[in-house]
Structures are given as C-alpha cells and as structure tokens.
Amino acid sequence: MLTKRIVASLVGAVAILGVTIPSASAGTQALSCKTSVGSTGGWAECTGAGTWRVVSICTGIDKYTSWITTTGGTTRIYAVDCAFNIERVQVEQK
Template sequence: MRKRAAAIGAVFASAALMFSATPASAGEAGAQALSCKTSAGNTGGWAECTGSGQWRAKAVCNWESDKYSARVDQKSGTVRVYVPDCTISIERVVVELL
C-alpha cells in the first residue's frame, strides 16, 4: 500500500512540474548571454531563449532515451524551439549550451 501511495505521489509531483514554465538556471544559460525558459506538457515541450549563443533543447523523457532539438546558433532576439515528443511522457525540458 505504501508503494502505491508513493507512486501516486510521484505521478502528481511530476504532473505539477510538467505544466510549469521554468527559467533556465544561471549555470545553464548565463555564460553565453542567454536568458531561457522552458515548458513541458504530456509528451512534448519547448525552450525559448533570448540573447545570443549556441544551444539546443533536450526532452528528458520517462522510460526512454532523451530526445534533442536541432542546434541553434542564435545571434540576437528570441528563438523558441520545440523538442521531439516523448513516446510515453516527458519529465522536463532542459537547455544545453554548446
């Protein structure tokens, strides 16, 4: 019974994270003058960065390999990139600097 309750709690906690837009941390995007935010839904999501730098978005999928967007060589402005959909569910979207 405790295992079931823990599993249900984990599902609700994951769901809360999936539907919130979160800014990238300073360590992720600060080195290249980028300010980024991400969002994840049921199986997919996006990353949006403002500024300049090279980056890509990673979908951290549950129960399968992570999936990556195309690389972005951003000179200025704001760019939104969608990650490939996960098959079952997505945990979060992360911005990776290149």
C-alpha cells in the same frame, strides 16, 4: 625600460580613469531561457546570443533537437516529443 614605463602608464590610466580592459573569454554566451513541458513534449525559448539545443528528458530515451545559433532576439524551439511521458525540457549550451 621604455616598455616598463608604457606598462606603468597603462596601469595608472586604468586605476585613475576606471578604464576597463575587456577580458577574452572563450565560449561566453549571453542566453536567458525559459521552458515549458506538456504530457509528451514542450518547448524552450531563449533570448540573447549563443549556441544551444533543446533536450527532452523522457521516461525512456532522451531526445535532442539540432544545435541552433542565435545572435539576438528571442527564439522558441519545440522539443522532440517523447514516446510516452516527458519529465522535463532543458536547454543545453555549447
């Protein structure tokens, strides 16, 4: 009975005061990224926090950088050069 009152009070406080209860979301990352591509290589630049890597989408076999974890600020990682032509550079998040 007491537990129901406590829960009801909390729900009421949320409704009246607009208090938000943070939800747990595993893997939520806040990254904003941009990429640039040249003839055989390029780069990706991400701002924010998260774990990511740069993928070179090549005419032949795709290339990958190592995973990097950033906690804030802006970080630029250069893509692994393709043997012939690069189609695009993309960011893959973990």
